[in-house]
Amino acid sequence: MEITSRSAQLIAYETIREKIINGAFPGGMKLVEVQLAEEIGVSRTPIREAIRRLEQEGLIKRKKVIKPSEKDLRHMFQMRTLIESHAAKMAATYMSEKRIVQLRSSIHLAQRSNTEGTVKANKEFHDLIVQECRNPIMIETVDKMQSIIYLFSKTVVVHERPLLLEEHMKICDAIEQRKPELASSLMEEHLKADLEFTLNIVE
Amino acid sequence: MEITSRSAQLIAYETIREKIINGAFPGGMKLVEVQLAEEIGVSRTPIREAIRRLEQEGLIKRKKVIKPSEKDLRHMFQMRTLIESHAAKMAATYMSEKRIVQLRSSIHLAQRSNTEGTVKANKEFHDLIVQECRNPIMIETVDKMQSIIYLFSKTVVVHERPLLLEEHMKICDAIEQRKPELASSLMEEHLKADLEFTLNIVE
DNA sequence: GTTTTCTGACTTGTATACATTATTTAACTC
DNA sequence: GAGTTAAATAATGTATACAAGTCAGAAAAC
Numbered sequence A, B: 001m002e003i004t005s006r007s008a009q010l011i012a013y014e015t016i017r018e019k020i021i022n023g024a025f026p027g028g029m030k031l032v033e034v035q036l037a038e039e040i041g042v043s044r045t046p047i048r049e050a051i052r053r054l055e056q057e058g059l060i061k062r063k064k065v066i067k068p069s070e071k072d073l074r075h076m077f078q079m080r081t082l083i084e085s086h087a088a089k090m091a092a093t094y095m096s097e098k099r100i101v102q103l104r105s106s107i108h109l110a111q112r113s114n115t116e117g118t119v120k121a122n123k124e125f126h127d128l129i130v131q132e133c134r135n136p137i138m139i140e141t142v143d144k145m146q147s148i149i150y151l152f153s154k155t156v157v158v159h160e161r162p163l164l165l166e167e168h169m170k171i172c173d174a175i176e177q178r179k180p181e182l183a184s185s186l187m188e189e190h191l192k193a194d195l196e197f198t199l200n201i202v203e
Numbered sequence C: 001g002t003t004t005t006c007t008g009a010c011t012t013g014t015a016t017a018c019a020t021t022a023t024t025t026a027a028c029t030c
Numbered sequence D: 001g002a003g004t005t006a007a008a009t010a011a012t013g014t015a016t017a018c019a020a021g022t023c024a025g026a027a028a029a030c
Helices: A008-021 A033-040 A044-057 A070-094 A097-111 A115-131 A136-155 A164-176 A180-202 B008-021 B033-040 B044-057 B070-094 B097-111 B115-131 B136-155 B164-176 B180-202
Strands: none
Touching: A008 A033, A008 A044, A008 A136, A033 A044, A044 B044, A070 A115, A070 A136, A070 A164, A070 A180, A070 B070, A070 B136, A097 A115, A097 A164, A115 A136, A115 A164, A136 A180, A136 B070, A136 B136, A164 A180, B008 B033, B008 B044, B008 B136, B033 B044, B070 B115, B070 B136, B070 B164, B070 B180, B097 B115, B097 B164, B115 B136, B115 B164, B136 B180, B164 B180
C-alpha cells in the first residue's frame, strides 16, 4: 500500500497552522481565502474548512490571526489553573508509581536539554499531570489553550523562568508523597507565577 | 430598512440544530449532506459549514448526531462542577445585591411556573451564577455542555427533581450570606445530585 | 454455507463559476 | 480640508459539476 496522500484540507490546515505558530502569519493578520489558496496550491474550498477548524481551535477569529490581550491570557490561565490544580489533586491520589517515575524524568530531561528540549520537557510535565484527571473534555480544553499561550510567548523569544524547575520538583514530590491538597495548591501557585512571568516578558 | 435575510448557512445551522434538540434527528442518526440540502432548500456548501459548526458545538460527531454515553455525561458534569463551584465561590464574594435579588427571583419564578417555565428559570439560576466567574472561556465551556446535557435529558420527558429548588435556595442563601466555601460545596453536591438523577431517568 | 472479491451506488471532497456583501477609493459638496 | 456618497474592487457566500473515496450487496470461489 502507498502512503495515503494527505487531503487538501489537511495540507491547508497544517500549513496555515504552522505559519501562525512560527510567526509567519503574525497576530492580527487578515487571512484572505484566495491568497492562501494560491499560496498553498489548493482551491478555496479546503482553505475555508481549514480556517473554520483553526477558528474552532481558537487560533483564528473572524478571519484574523488572534492576538490575545493580557485579559485573554489571564482568562486562559484561570481556566488552566482550575483544571490543572484539580488534575494535580487527582494525580496525588491515583497516579501510578510508573507514571511518577516518568514525571520525574521529564524534570531531569528539562535540566539537561537545550532550550527547545527544555520547553518540550516542561510541556511533557504538565501533560502527564493533566492526563491524570482522566477526563477527555478537560484534557482537550487545556490542550487548546496551551497552543494559544505557546503562540503568545513564542512571538517573544522563549525565556526560561528561574524557579520553574524547582516548582516542578516540589509538585512532583507532593504527588509522590500522596498529598493531594498540597499538590493542588502548589500547582496553583506555579501557574500564577507562570502567568505573571509571561505577562512581564511581553511588555 | 428591511429585515436582513438570514444567510443560507444560518438557516441551515438553526434548522439542523433545532431538529437535533427537539429530537427529530435522534442520537446516532447519520446526516447526509444532499438530503439536508434538499430538505432545507439550500446547496451543500452551507450545509457543510453548518455541520462543521455543530460538530464544534459538540452536537454532531463524524456526521452523526451525538448520543452521549453515561461516561460522557459524567465527564461533562465533572467539568461543569469544577467551573460552577468556582463560580459559586466568586458569586459569594463579589455578586452585587441587585444580582442576588435576580437570583432569588429566578427561584420564585421556577416555583410558580409550568414545566417549561421551570426548566427555563432553573437554567437562568445557573447562568446567573456562572456569569459571576467573569471568564468568557469558562462561560462558553459551560454553555456548550449545557446544550448537550439538555439534549440528553430532553429525549426523555423533562422530569422535575424533588429537592432541586430547596438546593437552589440553600445555594442562594450561602451567596447572600457571603460564605464562599459553603456556596461552592453546596453547588458541588447539587450538581452531583443532578447527575445521578439524570442518569437514573435514562435507564 | 461461508468467505472473498468485485461492481456499482452513494457520499464526501475539491474545484470553479457566479452572486452577494463589504471595503476601498475617488469624486464631489459644503 | 472634512465629510458624504457613488462607483469600483475585492472578498466572501453559494451553487454546482466533477473526482475520489467508501460501503453494501451480488457474484464467484472455496
